[in-house]
Amino acid sequence: GWWQRWGPGLAARDGSKMLLLLLFLGSGQGPRHAGAGQTFEYLKREHSLSKPYQGVGTGSSPLWNLLGSAMVMTQCIRLTPDVQSKQGALWNRVPCFLRDWELQVHFKIHGQGKKNLHGDGLAIWYTKDRMQPGPVFGNMDKFVGLGVFVDTYPNEEKQQETQKRRYSPGVQRVFPYVSAMVNNGSLSYDHERDGRPTELGGCTAIVRNLNHDTFLVIRYVKRHLTIMMDIDGKHEWRDCIEVPGVRLPRGYYFGTSSITGDLSDNHDVISLKLFELTVERTPEEEKLHRDVFLPSVDNMKLPEMTAPLPPLSGLALFLIVFFSLVFSVFAVVIGIILYTKWQEQSRKRFY
Secondary structure, X not given: OHHHHHHHHHHHHXXXXXHHHHHHOOOOOOOEEOOOOOOEEEEOHHHOEOOOOXXXXXXOOOOEEEEEOOEEOOOOEEEEOOOOOOEEEEEEOOOEOOOOXXXXXXXXXXXXXXXXXXXXXXXXXXXXXXOOOOOEOOXXXXXXXXXXXXXXXXXXXXXXXXXXXXXXXXXXXXXXXXXXXXXXXXXXXXXXXXXXXXXXXXXXXXXXXXXXXXXXXXXXXXXXXXXXXXXXXXXOOEEEXXXXXXXXXXXXXXXXXXXXXXXXXXXXXXXXXXXXXXXXXXXXXXHXXXXXXXXXXOOEOOOOOOOOOOOOOHHHHHHHHHHHHXXXXXXXXXXXXXXXXXXXXXXXXXX
């Protein structure tokens, strides 16, 4: 589409023209043609972020909240500085109820670290919970929803090297690496294996310390998840991940987060732009694409979530104990009676 060919280039070359264009493409206004099978796209301002970064922070009614080390800068939102042991996040406070959407992320990862001496990366989220710091790129583990990870440090590879083991051909991944994960709250992200056991797919994305802009797009249309990159300075989208049968509930939150450990980087978000995609559906597709209440992926078994049993009330606990004692006494009495009869019969046989 037009945006895929020229949008990132316009954003990079002329910020003022892009700002005018965004004003024209305000929420619910200015439709533009999308790709094949789609009719129009609408920029949704309440889920979008661009310079100048208004509506961010702790104002009277901010659309975006900062967490941890995240800070507003002139040219970006810096999730983490190039300093060890930092984590930060940026979360939209308006839940998204769109059925079909596309999120375009303009980001930059840069720092002083040399090859394999930097980390750890950033994540883009569409999840049930927001503002929950944790170990998964600065967000909580066992999240509910979708996570897309731009991982810049190969933990598994380094462990293999320490153990003097080598990957089998075709298994090793080249970092930085982009992957996606859908979680119903039952799965943990495996840091030691860089999320390999739970990833839906992934691709190599050399994104550090580049002189040109880097973009990532997440498109969710008719249960179809597509992730593409524009990181080569050619203003063209390159396919990364494509997964059919992804079922995401509506009403979740968009966010992005990052974390540094012993190694670090600047993780910057320059813009987040969400577009509503207007897509025609047949009556059969309407039935097939009904709302879901828990994230899932067709042909992929996620562990079932078992709800904890509600605590027993005092009366219920008393009744259980009482009837257990009554049953025990009854069982003892019956046992004594049966034992007495058995003894009498034994004596009769003896005499």
